[in-house]
Amino acid sequence: MVLCFVPGVSNQEKSPLNLESLGVGGDVRVMAFDLDDTLAISKSQIDPEMAALLGRLLERLEVCIISGGRFEQFDNQVLKHLDVADELKVKLHLMPTCGTRYYRWQDGGWAQIYAEDFREEDKAEIADSLTDGARQLGLWQEQTWGPIIEDRGSQITFSALGQSAPPAEKYAWDPDGSKRAALREFVAKRLPQWEVRGGGSTSIDVTKKGVDKAYGMRKLMEALDLKMENIVFVGDRLDEGGNDYPVREMGIASVPVEGWPDTARYVASVLAATDTSAQRGLCRDTPPRRQAGRARRSHRRP
Numbered sequence: 001m002v003l004c005f006v007p008g009v010s011n012q013e014k015s016p017l018n019l020e021s022l023g024v025g026g027d028v029r030v031m032a033f034d035l036d037d038t039l040a041i042s043k044s045q046i047d048p049e050m051a052a053l054l055g056r057l058l059e060r061l062e063v064c065i066i067s068g069g070r071f072e073q074f075d076n077q078v079l080k081h082l083d084v085a086d087e088l089k090v091k092l093h094l095m096p097t098c099g100t101r102y103y104r105w106q107d108g109g110w111a112q113i114y115a116e117d118f119r120e121e122d123k124a125e126i127a128d129s130l131t132d133g134a135r136q137l138g139l140w141q142e143q144t145w146g147p148i149i150e151d152r153g154s155q156i157t158f159s160a161l162g163q164s165a166p167p168a169e170k171y172a173w174d175p176d177g178s179k180r181a182a183l184r185e186f187v188a189k190r191l192p193q194w195e196v197r198g199g200g201s202t203s204i205d206v207t208k209k210g211v212d213k214a215y216g217m218r219k220l221m222e223a224l225d226l227k228m229e230n231i232v233f234v235g236d237r238l239d240e241g242g243n244d245y246p247v248r249e250m251g252i253a254s255v256p257v258e259g260w261p262d263t264a265r266y267v268a269s270v271l272a273a274t275d276t277s278a279q280r281g282l283c284r285d286t287p288p289r290r291q292a293g294r295a296r297r298s299h300r301r302p
């Protein structure tokens, strides 16, 4: 099969990329990534290989990172380890706490474009409910790695073992999700006015209703004047009930991954499909193995 990739890619800032060859189709302008277990191991620093691939991707596309985590986590996990020029940093769109905050590179620093926070009395009520629930269900740990309840402004997060718990401890705490489900149900019954959702491997997030990663994607579309077909989302929890699922449900092309090495392979395939031969407007044969991989990816796509 002969494919011609990406006509007009030399004017990448304005011309969308056509990634149909990767099973995502449409005119892609932004590649959006979940953070934990998609770009990096949960709460850990991004691998240099993944950081380098992100830098190369920024030369081709706008990139969004969206997570339930705070901006400081984006900074510690990703931004400090990205070795890219300022003119590429302006192509990075950071959406901590599911897009209730939005940061961009402006005048040599990361600038908050907006923030949608809870009122102080609401924060206190949510923290009390999470604490009561954890104590009554026997999930309150006395020995933790940092605070259990964290005020993220627009999101209150319960992390059973503390924010800085080692990933191995976190993964082992609730492998079947039953502890998080019980606490989620406890708090959701008492605070029906708020959205209560399972977050990472030990966490429960409370936000305003309707704030999830789909909300963040809508904010991004608004900010950049995009249509759904201009975005591809990459995430590790696109399964129903997962914290990436709302993006898939709203109809954005979604690529499921299992950890950052899987994401790195996908980004490498995007870079390969938009490489310099494409910039020269050349056609080339697609190796059969890539076609097979593409078909598989296509089928995995919801």
Ligand SMILES: [Mg+2]
Binding pocket: 034, 035, 036, 037, 038, 235, 236, 237
């Ligand atoms: Mg994740």
